[in-house]
Amino acid sequence: MAEKWFIKNKKADYNQISNKYGITELMSKLIINRDIINDDMIKSYMNPDFDKLHNPRDMKDLEKAVGILCGKIESNKKIRIVGDYDVDGVISTYILYEALKRCDANVDYEIPDRIKDGYGININIIKQAKEDGIDTILTCDNGISAIEPIKYAKDIGLTVIITDHHDIPFALDENSTRKFISPIADAIINPKQKDCNYKFKKLCGAGVAFKLVEVLYEKFNIHKKECYKFIEFLAIATVCDVVDLIDENRIFVKKGLELINNTTNLGLQELIRECEMNEKTLSVYHLGFIIGPCINACGRLDSAKEGLKLLLSKEEDEANELAKSLVKLNQERKDMTLDGVETAIEIVQKNNMINDKIFVIYIPDVHESLAGIIAGRIREKYNVPTLIITKSENGAKGSGRSIEEYNMFEELVKCKDLLGNFGGHPMAAGFSLKEENIDDFRRKLNENTTLKDDDLLKKVTIDCILSLDSIDYELINDLERLEPFGKANSKPLFAEKNVKLLKATILGKNRNVLKFKIKTKFNKALDAIYFGDIYEFEEMINNKYSSEELQKLYDGSYNDVKVDLVFYPSINEYNGNVSIQIVVQNYR
Structure with a gap:
């Protein structure tokens, strides 16, 4: 795939930063490249520790919510937590449930069913709560956009506290000005509210729940150490919800990884063992690609409550059985996803969609909970905004994943006459529509788009040019200080031009790894490894040089x-x- 390479070029006094914080100029450059620019942010970034967490009392309505909860606990009123079916929702529910239990609350939980209920709290959940004699509903990772359901809950006399991190809904007035709308709850904790003074706006749902627990535990004179035990779970939610890994989120993940590697939670221990990771030191990769997807799989293909039960298990047999079941479900989800991705690629190639600037792909029999994952894989492969549509009980449902140059939510707004419900962000969206509208929808999205061919080129952003001769153990140790890597704190990438390849070897049981011996400018030999498409690499060498030169490269004999x-x-x-x-990430 054609690529555009860019070098970040942010202006700053790297020498001054290097002297002030006792770090190298290269490290100063990498930090500034990640928009870590003011004093507090740099200190928190370099030494992510609990003392850098912000004061939870700065969050709007947080103390008010704690006051309400304390009153309900003292008078033994029934509290129900309503979560969400993804990893963030399950872990938010877990944190609030365990914390309220610890404060002797009369508390239970409900998690909506992805297919039956859809996202967030709804009127049926509220009716059921009333029937069950619930006094107070506490939402987590949802609720901010449930205007009607929460009005209904208040009308029938329930107390409602919302904890959420999603964007505040708005309507456009006659001058196209955004007018923000909030539910009429007793307390709303969400750092994205305009009048919330909390410093850091990018917490996940479990992060907001944790801030509430910090103050709740203080009120009940429970030691801070007990509160920090939740951070290993919060780390999983933070990584899986793909929020920016800076500021407090960086502290949660860095500290959480230390805790999770020595976890005493039975469910997590069994899950780690079942995934054959008990000998490994867990990293962001393991949270985001192994543990998280297992918890998520039950919300996709079964009930998210299974994932919650695993975290809550107190019996080894039960934990072991649940862990086995989650790993099996995740394997099913992986197989179904792979089938879906292969079908999608076939549709793109057979129907001459390859020239479309937006892919709208209809796969009737794919499980609707997998549409978003498949859309993400196709977007990664082609670097094209992708919407995958499946057949549902009433009509068709879709999920889309985008690229930076294409605000998917705003583009869907332009097609709202063809859609039923829809919602989302610039990078991802969900929607429903009638089956007979799919072709018109595809045509309209492609006709309306202002995307140019150039926008669809994959962008490779490089931190700086780095001489291969300057790489030593000290530099690598320095780079490790920047971990954990993730959104808004990407792994540093460097570039070097005109690198001489001495030898290439294909490795791996699937022959999918290329190992090179390369020569530096000062004639040192260095190893390099590449995990990409070997066939594409060979094609490039054949075209640019010749098949003879490629053979010489594999033989390790002199080549050009x-x-x-x-x-x-x-x-x-x-x-x-x-x-x-x-x-090696990229070559040319």
């Missing part, structure tokens, strides 16, 4: 091959030997 590389430095440990290597 030189390439530009984008890479990050790492340490290779193999059979007790430790050496420096670079991991």
Whole structure:
């Protein structure tokens, strides 16, 4: 796929920053490249610790909510937590349920069913709560956009506290000015509210729930250490909800990983064992691609309550059984996703969609909870905004994933005459429509778009040019201080031009890894490894040089091959030997 390479070029006095914080100029550059610019942010970034967390009392309505909860607990009123079926929703529910239990509250929980209920609290859940004698509803990771259901809850005499992190809904007035709308709850805790003075706006739902628990525990004279035990769970939610890994989120994930590697939670222990990770040091990758998806799979294909039960288990047998069931469900989800992705690629190629600027792909029999994942995979493969539509009980339902240059939500607004319900963000959206409108919808999205061919080129953003000769263990240790990597704190990428390739070897049981021996400018030999498409690499060498040169490269004999590389430095440990290597991300 054609790519555009950019070097970040942010202006700053790197020498001054380097002296002030006792770090190298390269580190100063990497921090500024990630928009970590003011004093507090840099200190928190370099030393992410609990003392850098913000005061939860700065969050609008937080103390008010704690006051209401304390009153309800003292008078033994029934409280019901209403969560959401994704990882963030399950973990928010877990944190609030365990914390309220610890404060001797009369509390239970409800999590909506993805297919039956859809997202967030609804009127049926509220009617059921009233029938069950519930006095207070406490939402987490949802509620901010449930204007009608919450009005209904108040009309029938329930107390409602909302904890959420999603954008505040708005309507456009006659001058196209945004008028924000809030539900009429007894307390609304959401840092994105305009009149909320909380410093950090990018918490996930579990992050907001945790801030509430901080103050609740203080009121009940429960030691801070007990509150911090929730951070290992909060780390999973923070990674899986793909919020920015800076400020408090960075602290949650960094500290959470320390805790989760020594977890005493039975459910997590069993899940880690079942995923064959008990010998490994868990990282962001394991939270985001193994543990999180197992918890998420039950919300997609079964009931999200199974994931919650796993975290709450107190019996080893029950925890083991639930962990097995979640891993099995996740494997099913993976297989179904793979089938869906293959079908989608086939549809794109067979129906000459490859020239469309927006892919609208109808796969009637794909499970509707997997549409978003499949859309994400197709978007990654082609770098094209992708909407996957499936057949549902009443009509068709879709889920889309976008690229930076395309605000998917605003583009859907332009097609609202063809859609039923829809909602979302610039990068992701969900919608429903009639089956017979799908072709018109595809045509309209493509006719309306202002995307140019250039926008669909994959962008590779490089931190800076780095001489291969300057890579040493000290530099690699420095780079490790920037972890955990994720959204808004991406892994640093460096580039070097005209790198001489001495030898190439294909490795891996599926022959899907390329190992190179490369020569630096000062004639040192260095190892490099590449996990991408080997066939594409061979095509490029054949076209640019010749098949003879490619053969010489594989033989390790003298050749003319030189390439530009984008890479990050790492340490290779193999059979007790430790050496420096670079991991190649892109080449040309």
